[in-house]
Amino acid sequence: MDYRTATAARVAGIAPFHVMEVQTAARALEAAGRTVVHMEIGEPDFPTPAPVIAAAQRAIAGGGVYYTSALGIPELRQAISRHYAERFGAAIAPERVIVTAGSSAALLLVMALLVDRDQEILLSDPGYPCNRHFVRVLEGDPVGIPVGPETNYQLSADLVLRTWSPRTRGVLIASPSNPTGTQVPPDELSKIAATVARLGGRLIVDEIYLGLSYDSAPQSALTVTGAHADDLFVVSSFSKYFNMTGWRLGWVIAPGRHVRDLEKLAQNLYISPPTVSQRAALACFEPATLALQEERRRAFADRRDFLVPALRELGFGIPVMPTGGFFVYADSSRFAADSQTFCRDLLEAVGVAITPGLDFGRHRAEAHVRFAYTIEMAKLEDGVDRLARFVGGR
Ligand SMILES: Cc1ncc(COP(=O)(O)O)c(C=O)c1O
Numbered sequence: 001m002d003y004r005t006a007t008a009a010r011v012a013g014i015a016p017f018h019v020m021e022v023q024t025a026a027r028a029l030e031a032a033g034r035t036v037v038h039m040e041i042g043e044p045d046f047p048t049p050a051p052v053i054a055a056a057q058r059a060i061a062g063g064g065v066y067y068t069s070a071l072g073i074p075e076l077r078q079a080i081s082r083h084y085a086e087r088f089g090a091a092i093a094p095e096r097v098i099v100t101a102g103s104s105a106a107l108l109l110v111m112a113l114l115v116d117r118d119q120e121i122l123l124s125d126p127g128y129p130c131n132r133h134f135v136r137v138l139e140g141d142p143v144g145i146p147v148g149p150e151t152n153y154q155l156s157a158d159l160v161l162r163t164w165s166p167r168t169r170g171v172l173i174a175s176p177s178n179p180t181g182t183q184v185p186p187d188e189l190s191k192i193a194a195t196v197a198r199l200g201g202r203l204i205v206d207e208i209y210l211g212l213s214y215d216s217a218p219q220s221a222l223t224v225t226g227a228h229a230d231d232l233f234v235v236s237s238f239s240k241y242f243n244m245t246g247w248r249l250g251w252v253i254a255p256g257r258h259v260r261d262l263e264k265l266a267q268n269l270y271i272s273p274p275t276v277s278q279r280a281a282l283a284c285f286e287p288a289t290l291a292l293q294e295e296r297r298r299a300f301a302d303r304r305d306f307l308v309p310a311l312r313e314l315g316f317g318i319p320v321m322p323t324g325g326f327f328v329y330a331d332s333s334r335f336a337a338d339s340q341t342f343c344r345d346l347l348e349a350v351g352v353a354i355t356p357g358l359d360f361g362r363h364r365a366e367a368h369v370r371f372a373y374t375i376e377m378a379k380l381e382d383g384v385d386r387l388a389r390f391v392g393g394r
Pocket residue numbers: 042101102103104105128174177178206208236237238239245248249250
């Protein structure tokens with residue numbers, strides 16, 4: 001073995017984001033003078049709210065940008081706890097709130113807390129790709145459970161029960177989901193929590209898109225799972241609803257008995273979440289910021305209401321209306337057997353960038369693509385016109 005090239009075996013199991021290749025190809029087209037409609041990007045186009053930027057500037061000007069507690073600054077932990085009470089009617093003690101470097105760090109901490117080598121975590125396929133990689137890095141086994149329109153592209157209590165094995169440690173659900181934008185109905189989520197508890201496992205719920213719910217008031221797993229709420233890990237983030245992707249700030253609500261171990265892990269893995277971002281994020285919960293974000297949520301809803309019928313009209317299969325987030329997961333098999341080739345050809349021919357299903361798992365990945373409505377309406381309309389030209393000729 002050549003010591004200069006040898007790496008740990010776990011690296012081989014980590015797949016790159018195919019969407020990055022789409023993005024690189026799109027940038028190359030733009031450099032060559034073409035215009036591209038970007039529907040591949042999973043981050044909001046809206047800028048960080050002005051009060052948040054002003055709070056960050058004050059924090060920097062005030063000096064003292066030092067490490068904080070690994071659990072986050074107390075004011076922010078309290079503010080998040082109040083937010084759960086006001087927005088979701090959930091009474092969460094601030095001591096259960098751990099502020100993290102994005103929800104990515106929250107997911108990594110929780111996996112590091114729970115998963116031993118060869119233990120399984122059940123996930124939906126399709127699902128957010130990093131989750132299976134977090135489990136792999138810890139030498140656990142991510143088990144992708146194929147899901148489709150019958151269950152809203154989400155896990156159900158029945159699927160969990162049928163897939164559970166002696167090696168299963170827990171279940172991870174994202175609701176609303178990336179890539180499908182669909183949610184687990186509250187009664188089903190409650191059943192899943194009861195099932196997982198009965199089987200002696202742990203339930204992790206990723207609610208990073210929950211604030212972006214369009215058809216009904218958002219309901220946190222912390223309110224719908226009743227007696228099981230104290231045992232949940234609920235992950236969330238400032239990235240999406242608050243338009244703070246680059247600030248790298250998220251959180252996890254953990255069962256009180258695990259906070260000390262999560263603190264130890266955070267101290268060792270990254271010392272503390274970013275200090276300026278934490279001070280800035282305090283402004284997220286001011287009424288003016290919340291009013292602005294609600295306006296933006298409504299703009300996302302309008303985009304969804306335009307895009308989904310337009311894609312259906314063109315012949316894409318969208319059997320379940322996405323109710324949150326900013327993604328549409330569409331069946332493209334009417335146009336091409338392989339969605340990766342479809343994405344490449346679409347970009348090349350008419351300059352529309354979308355993501356192939358392959359990024360989100362294996363289950364019917366070749367038959368699906370993901371559209372992100374993270375661009376303004378005029379650009380979405382342009383994208384749909386271009387798509388119409390492309391698929392009309394097929
Ligand atoms: C479902 C889901 N969870 C977690 C993340 C991680 O986001 P962040 O680390 O910015 O909070 C993403 C990002 O796209 C996501 O889609």
